[in-house]
Amino acid sequence: MTTGPSVKDVAALAQVSVGTVSNVLNRPEQVTPEKRKRVQAAIAQLGFVRNESARSLRSGSSRSVGMLVLDVRNPFFTDVALGAEDVAESHRHSFILANSSEDAGREQAYLDLFEEQRVQGILITPFTDVLQRLEAMHSRGIPSVLVDRLAGSKEFCSVSVDDVAGGRAAAEHLIASGARRPAFVGGPFTLQQVSDRYAGALAAVSAAGLTLQVFETPNLKFDRGRQIGDLIGDLRQSKRPDAVFAANDQLALGLLQSFTATGIRVPEEISIIGFDDIDFASQSSIPLSSVRQPRQLIGERAAQLLFDEIENPAGHVHQQIVFTPELVIRDSSRQA
Known part of the structure; x- marks a missing residue:
């Protein structure tokens, strides 16, 4: 079976160390612009694609976050997810969207899957009382943020409306x-x-x-x-x-x-x-x-809180953000 070019191949072509290639892939701000350009040119010339699975095994986590919503067919959750996905993309993370379909068994199964996939964090609109499960996952290095649900505990961030x-x-x-x-x-x-x-x-x-x-x-x-x-x-x-x-x-x-x-x-x-x-x-x-x-804003703020905890666990302060909803009157209700 033919394998693609490796990090060593990129390093050899760019005339840099393997560590420099790794920094370009993971911490580009630590590499000088001249070396970064050489590495990026070598990657493009060789058609190198990083092995994310191998990286996840080495680090114990993936560059992905999960989101679990009540009903993916509801446009409200679609818009919330779009806001969260934009933030995940800006942090160079993949975004996994799952649907509990208001079913306790599915909810637990997806939490199991997220943990097995070593996601770095979870956004969740809970269907059942899962705080104890989320606390256990947090102790194992997977933080979570409650979405469209006010956290009853100061141990979690949440973004919701009143x-x-x-x-x-x-x-x-x-x-x-x-x-x-x-x-x-x-x-x-x-x-x-x-x-x-x-x-x-x-x-x-x-x-x-x-x-x-x-x-x-x-x-x-x-x-x-x-x-x-x-x-x-x-x-x-x-x-x-x-x-x-x-x-x-x-x-x-x-x-x-x-x-x-x-x-x-x-x-x-x-x-x-x-x-x-x-x-x-x-x-x-x-x-x-x-x-x-504010559907997309709810998703954005929740994801921002999640990434703040992922990237700064020691300095992160949990927040419970509550937006004020707005009454919109149209033809289906009599005018006051």
Whole structure:
């Protein structure tokens, strides 16, 4: 089997030491410009490709980071991942994106895989309580940052939004627009984001002297929203909510599709507001009101925190960054 050119071949052609070639590949700022140019020219002439697997075995870690999200089909997580990937690329690391699909077994399996692959760090939106597992991985040299989830421990960095404030703003808008039978659609409540958004909505509804009807879902996917929409459509009008706050835009768009198909007028009969403000929200047949999160910025800041800990473990200070969400009013909710 033919092998490609080696580091020794590059060193010989560039007339430098093997150590100099290694520095050009890993620490180019430590090499003089003249030697760096000679090494880079030799690499190009020989077609040299570094053996990343061998380097990983020697160092005990790879030049890669992993990201584990709840639902890769949700555009919110796609945008978050894009922000994180840009930062990883700027640090010359590969980026591995994994999808737990809101499944505890898959979540654990991917954490196992990341550890086996010797990733240098992990970005994660947890589905279950994995803090103890993450602490164990951190003790073995793999730091992590929680994404779209406030860390309950000062031992971790996290980047999230104030979900309680977002839920409160959504419900206050619906009430100000005339809602008297508001409802919340979302789940499972074991997800911190869902329980916090519900808590904010409940506080606003209770303050107005109203009752918040709840339709719990096992996940936050589009099909569940459509199923709940069908269920609401079958209710007698006196029992039917006149406004719905959905825990994310996927659910809200499913509700909107169901109501449109069954002839329920939005927002005249039922107002809808979602959460995340994904691109599809503004492009739906009836533009969807939503609570906006800075999606790519969340990914960027999380990755920046991760690389700060990877590159400066002794001096790194854990931070819990919380963004303020923004209410975006469109045609799916009555104007206040």
